[in-house]
Amino acid sequence: RKKNPTPANAQKLPGPKGLPVIGSVHELPGKCSWMKFHEWGQQYGPIYQVNLAGSNHVWISSDKIAHDLLSKRSGIYSDRPFIPALEQDNRTSGQYLPLMSRNEKWTRQRKFAKQIMDNSQKASFFNYPEVESVRLLFELMADPSRYNHHLESFIARVTSRLAWGTSAPSEELKQRARELLIGVSPTGALGNKLPFIMSLPEKLAAAKAWESRRSRTERKFFETMLEEVAQGLEKAPTPLTPGVSVKQSWTSMFLKKRGSWGFSSDLEGAFAVGMHGIAGALTIAAPMQSFCLALCHYPQYQPILHEEIDRVLGDRMPTYEDMPDMPVLRAFIRETLRWRPPVPTGIPHESTQDDVYEGYFIPKGSVMHPLEWSISRDPEMFPEPDAWNPLRWLNSNFPTYQEPLAKYPTITSYSQFGYGRRTCQGMGVTEADLFVGIGSIAWLFSMETVDESIDMSTRSATPDEIHTPTSDDDCAERFDLDALDAIQRKLMPLSNDSGVDLAYDSHGANSDLPTPPMTPAEEKTMRFPSGLRTLKLVKKVEHQRTRSWATTPPETPAVELPSLDLPVPSTIPTTGSAEPIKSADGSYDTDPTMNFSTLLIAKPLPFKFRMQIRNPERAEVVTKQWTELKMKGEFEDARVYWKGGNAGDAQHGWGEVFS
Ligand code: HEM
Numbered sequence: 001r002k003k004n005p006t007p008a009n010a011q012k013l014p015g016p017k018g019l020p021v022i023g024s025v026h027e028l029p030g031k032c033s034w035m036k037f038h039e040w041g042q043q044y045g046p047i048y049q050v051n052l053a054g055s056n057h058v059w060i061s062s063d064k065i066a067h068d069l070l071s072k073r074s075g076i077y078s079d080r081p082f083i084p085a086l087e088q089d090n091r092t093s094g095q096y097l098p099l100m101s102r103n104e105k106w107t108r109q110r111k112f113a114k115q116i117m118d119n120s121q122k123a124s125f126f127n128y129p130e131v132e133s134v135r136l137l138f139e140l141m142a143d144p145s146r147y148n149h150h151l152e153s154f155i156a157r158v159t160s161r162l163a164w165g166t167s168a169p170s171e172e173l174k175q176r177a178r179e180l181l182i183g184v185s186p187t188g189a190l191g192n193k194l195p196f197i198m199s200l201p202e203k204l205a206a207a208k209a210w211e212s213r214r215s216r217t218e219r220k221f222f223e224t225m226l227e228e229v230a231q232g233l234e235k236a237p238t239p240l241t242p243g244v245s246v247k248q249s250w251t252s253m254f255l256k257k258r259g260s261w262g263f264s265s266d267l268e269g270a271f272a273v274g275m276h277g278i279a280g281a282l283t284i285a286a287p288m289q290s291f292c293l294a295l296c297h298y299p300q301y302q303p304i305l306h307e308e309i310d311r312v313l314g315d316r317m318p319t320y321e322d323m324p325d326m327p328v329l330r331a332f333i334r335e336t337l338r339w340r341p342p343v344p345t346g347i348p349h350e351s352t353q354d355d356v357y358e359g360y361f362i363p364k365g366s367v368m369h370p371l372e373w374s375i376s377r378d379p380e381m382f383p384e385p386d387a388w389n390p391l392r393w394l395n396s397n398f399p400t401y402q403e404p405l406a407k408y409p410t411i412t413s414y415s416q417f418g419y420g421r422r423t424c425q426g427m428g429v430t431e432a433d434l435f436v437g438i439g440s441i442a443w444l445f446s447m448e449t450v451d452e453s454i455d456m457s458t459r460s461a462t463p464d465e466i467h468t469p470t471s472d473d474d475c476a477e478r479f480d481l482d483a484l485d486a487i488q489r490k491l492m493p494l495s496n497d498s499g500v501d502l503a504y505d506s507h508g509a510n511s512d513l514p515t516p517p518m519t520p521a522e523e524k525t526m527r528f529p530s531g532l533r534t535l536k537l538v539k540k541v542e543h544q545r546t547r548s549w550a551t552t553p554p555e556t557p558a559v560e561l562p563s564l565d566l567p568v569p570s571t572i573p574t575t576g577s578a579e580p581i582k583s584a585d586g587s588y589d590t591d592p593t594m595n596f597s598t599l600l601i602a603k604p605l606p607f608k609f610r611m612q613i614r615n616p617e618r619a620e621v622v623t624k625q626w627t628e629l630k631m632k633g634e635f636e637d638a639r640v641y642w643k644g645g646n647a648g649d650a651q652h653g654w655g656e657v658f659s
Helices: 033-044 063-071 104-122 124-142 144-164 170-184 195-199 206-235 250-256 266-281 285-297 299-312 320-325 327-339 427-444 482-490 616-631
Strands: 047-052 055-060 355-357 360-362 367-370 445-449 494-496 499-501 523-527 534-538 609-613
Touching: 033 047, 033 055, 055 063, 063 355, 063 367, 104 124, 104 250, 104 266, 104 427, 124 144, 124 320, 124 427, 124 616, 144 170, 144 206, 144 250, 144 266, 144 285, 144 427, 170 206, 170 266, 195 206, 206 250, 206 266, 250 266, 266 427, 285 299, 285 327, 285 427, 285 445, 299 327, 299 427, 299 445, 320 427, 327 427, 427 445, 427 616, 609 616
Parallel strands: 055 367
Antiparallel strands: 047 055, 355 360, 445 609, 494 499, 523 534
């Protein structure tokens, strides 16, 4: 304040007064801190400032103001704040593009990022989302109770393939992302709350030692991955080299034009790729998890999505190329991102010059936060902002409606991905992953709350009635799919001399019913294109018996389905306008849709719900495709990179994490 006295022609921004030294730190809740910033926004207006332990933080709850400052005046609002808990200075180290100052390294890495993103997008992300969505559906069928884990694995596997051409590092990548997230979150590493500990010797500061090991492990991992791809490329200089296959990846793109990116070393390239891996590893899983919440709590919209899926896709799974034909699916995705923003606080910019906006003074060095939670809830743009209503993107009566529906709704350029020169580089990948991933889930499954007496869409349930999750294992109620366990059991390999024979029973549903005998005519043998391996598909004839899995979607309130001519008619009911439930202590724990983790990414915690297979033939399609891809070696298991297991040794390995 002394350095930046308010000029005579301007006034101070409004905001909470706070205490000497610590400012308003003590007023922030441990969880859902963005709700406090949202509340302050309602009290002080769409732009206000807060002193947090001596730093001036400016919070913006309006898209227009965020654009005015962060985009139109990007010359002075495009820096990043210093993060004390990291070993290397985030602004200059060249390790993490999203956290760098606007310097030479940032410029060249951003240029590199644009090229690798554009090139992979042109190649439809090498169909990695499509291949991995088969594995995702198979895993969801086999073990639905770990749905949160499977969704994260799907994203981490696609991202690993994009980064290095293999899904083997997916578990390591998730861990790298978790650890970095702790390192950068204001509510994460201790060094961010008490910066002075980072200047103590490691022996005296466990948090510093943790960070030092994290940083070493990350570097070693990125170096290892770069080396492996480089070795693969030496052996197989072209994708068609006989006997060797190197899958396309961002790393192979880097290596093929190694000298032309202007990087100071290969390590800079390894970080430029690895950082994109980390940026994609967990962020995209969050909206997939929120999508499950939304479908369960707003069941009236589910038939609309299923109608589009069945009409456009029929018995095949979605691909990236289906995007223009599926505005309803895109609307569900867009609305999910709006309703539960994965990065609710936004990623802060820092100002490099004093400025005056609308008569208010913004001192140099202010940390500028576009508060996504509030921006996505602007009632002018989003009537009934707390309701999850995908039709706001499809119904011409809503202010968010845009033509043509072949293109809109889209998540590209959405405020969720930031502003000005620092906008997110991963919008294209995010859109592809969400479209294929969420589309595949809705193609195969319907979802509903476990207890139908609870109608969350009106938010009328009392805290006691709401299922509070405790862990991944305790989460989703086993849906009526013990059948799929049976399928998995029957997928046990039966070896013979010619290769691997796999048998599965398409009638695994009712294992309690006697299995009818098979005639030879009922057995079909399928040969893989390679001709090397034989899949013996044991297909039994249809029998008059009831399956325990659902062949029809669960009952939902009557809705008028959209005609083939979109926009969707406005007669479809919309409900659920109430605010998230807040408990007496000020937390939001009683509302499962607000049960997020505490770090920078708002990841919904597991909750109980029921998934049902909509059509058993589709389950068979998935099982067959999974089997084929598995036998082609597409589904690599996650690999351990450290001596003695993930825990590793004193030098490298997984650090302790919390979420
Ligand atoms: C749901 C998914 C995602 C969300 C919500 C998201 C959100 C964001 C936000 C808010 C920013 C900061 C923008 C700003 O400062 O104005 C950002 C930056 C960035 N994101 Fe994403 N992101 C997502 C996925 C991804 C993915 C998949 C990648 C890469 C594969 C990625 C790469 C980046 C990079 C490199 C930046 C830094 C840009 C810069 O500082 O110059 N993001 N993202």
